Amino acid sequence: MKRTGNFCHWYFFPTAALCCFLLISTFLWSTVAHAQDVTSIKGIVRSSKGELLSGVTVQVKGSKYITQTDRDGEYLINPVPVNITLSFSRLGYKTLTLDLGLLPMRENVQDVELVPEVQSLDEINITEKFSGSNFKIIEPDKFSAYPSASGSFENLIKNMPGVSANNELSSQYSVRGGNFDENLLYLNDIEIFRPLSVSKGQQESLGFVNPDMATHVKFSAGGFEARYGDKLSSVLDVRYSRPDSLSLEASASLLGSSATLKVPLKNSYILAGVRIKKNQDLLERQNLAGNYSSKFSDYQLLYRQNFTPKLNVSLFGNYNRGELNVVPGQRETEFGTSDEVLKLFVNYDGVETTEFKSAIGAVTFAYNFSNSASIKWISSITGIDEHENTDLLGWYTFDERDGLSPGNGGSLLGRGSQYDFAKNKLNTLIYNTELRSYKQYKKSFLELGIRLQHDQINDDIEEYIGLDSTAYSRPPSANWRYSDVITQQNDVTIRRINGFFQNTVSISPYLTFAVGVRANLNSFTRELLISPRFSLMYYPDNSDGLLLRFSAGSYSQAPYYRELRNFNGSINPNALSQQSYQLLSGIDRKFDGLGTRLKFSSEIYYKFLTRLTPYKTEDLKVRYFADQESKGYAAGVDLSLSGNFAKDLESTFRLSLMKTEEDIKDDWYFITGGSGLPNNIVRPGYLKRPSDQRVNLGILFQDRLLQNPTYKVHLNLLFASALPTGPSGSQRYEDVFKIPPYKRADIGFSKDFADPDSRKILPFIKKYFQSLSAHAEIFNLLNNKNTASYLWLKDVGAVQYAVPNYLTFRKFNFRIIARLKTR
Known part of the structure; x- marks a missing residue:
């Protein structure tokens, strides 16, 4: 399907539009005349x-x-x-x-x-600092x-508070009832786009952010x-x-390596990372034994040149690639209860390959008209290629036995074969250009921006599932039935x-x-x-000891691509933008207390969601x-509560409680x-959304050894309550099953x-060496069996079972990180 739309004619002439905007900005804001530049x-x-500190007032007395x-x-x-x-x-x-x-x-x-x-708090700063907004600061070098x-x-x-976690292999996250597609990511005001086809954590490449190159990171969970x-949902x-x-x-570990170079020059600088x-x-x-071959890499380069005190140009490039080849051998999964143990055994023949490549190029021009007026022109291009190829045949047996004792007898629940085939390709090309203007007044700061974007997405889908529940055979044969x-x-x-237009005003200290x-206007929905x-920030005693915050706003998300595509691959031509109306109040x-300086943060929020696309x-x-x-x-x-309980090491405790539901329009079943009784129509009403994770608890505790304080321990504990789920392809009201709570403990020991x-x-x-540190880590310390998803099987009596797909088990890792002296 090809979908385009008639649009504003001048949109096709972005250069003319940007020039007009530049002339208007210059006419309105460049009011300072330079008579004689002394220096x-x-x-x-x-x-x-x-x-880096923004918003610092610099004044000539x-x-x-x-x-x-x-x-x-x-x-x-000047x-x-x-x-x-x-x-x-x-x-x-x-x-x-x-x-x-x-x-x-x-x-x-x-x-x-x-x-x-x-005295501020150090080390892994999951600390929220008062930035005059609903953003929390994270120090990347920690x-x-x-x-x-x-x-x-x-x-x-x-x-971070408000963030849900249930997959340690993935860099994706959901925030306050949203899904993975509702989070924004910016680098130096450049919006970053990521691959769409990742279906499992093991397929995912490295996350975009290179912490060794970053100097400042802010995160907002809403408002x-x-x-x-x-x-x-959120902004990073x-x-x-x-x-x-x-x-x-440079760093090296059992799971990977990295290197970062930073070069400051007289009127420029270079950052490069791999x-x-x-x-x-x-x-x-994992519980699927086989031959795994993975190659994930990320390359980033930033170059900035100051041509004059007023004009600078920045160039950014990124290439990210992830490739995973799996030749599965056998799978053996036990699940159920201590009284009823179920066992799935599968022999595989075939291969599964996924490859994701993305490239980003961006250029930014920044010009200062005066001390208080400036503009920034940002242009970028993003190309993403995604390939999924599956040709996999599995022969399975499914049985049960009474109790956990190996000698207990059991009964066969089912046997058969399943053939998975996929040959999918998704290509995305995104161009955008944006002009931003800034004006500083005595007690206010004005920002204005306009952005043009062109998305081109080509999606080729060819996939199906074959089932033979009667015997062991290879497709095609009379016993095979095909679905999806x-x-x-x-x-x-x-x-x-x-x-956008924004004015930040300081009424008083x-x-x-x-x-x-x-x-926002787009050519697909034409909305x-x-x-x-x-947003409002109030300091009752004119200090950073207490901050009261309030935010209210409307948020609209026009469809990108996944929101347009049905389960059968077709595009909905009548799709609309999703909307959220948010209220938030917070206290910092x-x-x-407890022998240190503590920071307590709390936020309460309500989001009314309308025109949602169920998923x-x-x-x-x-x-x-x-x-x-x-x-x-x-x-x-x-x-959340944070504080230094050991010198220069911060510990953080956070608790999030959340409920999210949706009512699907015109759904019923x-x-x-019974005998002689009429059929009844049921309207399900409000249903738990797939992200309805009621409780999230996180503890990051850090300490030093008493006898030798240069040895440090870093303990990370996560608990996330159950998530609703259901069989693949079923309707939302059928999602009455639950993925068990996610429980995770990771511990690390370090010495510099x-x-x-x-x-x-x-x-x-x-x-x-400026620093030379060794890190010994144990992932999943308690060896919990966390569930990522389910494989749905029916026995000979057509009873459906959910077979868990487990995440990673206990693993030891060792890292060395070296920072060389350069002087």
Whole structure:
């Protein structure tokens, strides 16, 4: 199916549109006339821990010259007198004042560090800092201490309040009742798109974020501002920025390796990173024995050049590839209860291959008209190729025995064969270009943006399942029956235009609010969607000890592609955009207790959901009922407590309670009446959504050995309650089965041999290494059998059974991380 639409004629001339927008922005905002540029000064403002600080007020004392640092922590004042007193101030940090004598008619550079008013918390910072919004700050350089089976930075997000986790192999996550398709990811204001066809965690490549290149990461579980795009659940905002000094870092483990190079130059800098992962050792411990061959790699490069004090250009490139070949041998799965043990045994013949490749190229032009007005032009192209090939025949027996004793007899419940065939290919090409303008006033900050996007998606689907439940035979034969037969080719083209306006106003030192609106139009649904958003931040005592937050807004998500595709592969031409109306209130409080400085955070939220597209989740595969529509809600509360219980090591405890349901429009089914009784029509009403995980509990505990504090322990505990599920292809009201609760314990031990607090440092290490750490890790410490999904089988009496597909079992890993000295 090919779907295009008539659109605004000027949309096809993006250059003309951008030029018009640039002229308007210049006319309205470039109001500062430069008479005589005596000199100029610029720099970067960081915290004492090296994180970039945005929103720092930089002012020349006794003059009108004032500006604020941008999202990269950078500031520029031009012109300024030669002899000045410069002050740097930000809420929660001590004001810094410098007396400077500058060189005339030259570009002067002054980088500074601000010290917090209260000693901040260190190490794996799942700490929420007051950023004047509903975002929580995560320090990426602390990821190295986090024990993670997948090796993806996104797994750290699963420790955040409001985030649900039930698959350690995947970097995908659901937030406050949403699904995997409802989360935004940005790098330096570039929206990142990921593959769509991943159906199992073992197929997934490395997550996008390279923690060794990142300098600043923010995460919002809802209530985010209008500057962020058009999805329903969350935003992960990542910044790659200028490094302090030349740096070379490398790591190696039993599951992969990585290397990162950071090169600061006079008027430019380079960041380059490579990551490799091979997880066949992890996969071979699953209940499906076979030959696993996996190759996952990720390459990223960022180059920024400052041509003048006002103009800079950034180039970003990324290539990500994941390949998994599985030649299964045998599968043996026991499940059931202690009184009724069920056993599935399968012999396989065939192969399953998946390959995902994505490439991203982006260029960003940034220009400062003055100290308080600037623009940014961002253009990117993303290409994604996804291939799934399955040619797999399995002969199975399904039986039961009484009790766990091996000597107990049993009975055969069924035997037969299943043939799985798939030859699917999905190609995605996305172009977009965006212009953003910024204007700083004395007590407000204006942002305006417009973006054009072109999506081209080509999907070739050929798949089916063959069943022979009577004997062992090879297809084709008279005994074989085929189901889930899909032969479909879809070519979908969608053009999109969206924009936003936002104003952040500081009414007083105690009160700040942000108000904005987004507009979205696309050629498929032809809807004009307007999304107003508002947030309020109140500091009752003008300090960072207590913060009250409130947010309200509308969020609209136009269909991308998966939401358009039915179970049979066809496209729904009448699809609509999903919408969410959100209310959120939160309290952040810092106080002294338990011998340390503690931070308590709480949020309560309610989301009214309308025009939803119902879906089912099978492991990581989200399949939509594209021709159905529902309304629903999600409501819950998130609580977290964090503090340093050992020197420079932060521990975090979080609890999330959530409920989400939906009512599918016009759904009903028959209940057959008894002898002489009429049939009854049942309308199911509100159903648990596939993401209805009522309880999520996470504990990240870190400590030091008393006798030798340079040895550290990092313990991560996760508990997530049961999820609703049902047979593949069944209707939503039939999802009355449950995936058991997810229970996970990972532990890591680390030692930095270059730690200044070490009793003895070898001369070789002291001379060449800034740090050299060893990490011993045990994944799934308690060896819990966590279920990813189910294989559905019927016995000879047509009774259906759910056979669990288990996730990974206990695994030991060892890592070495080295940071070389460069001076």
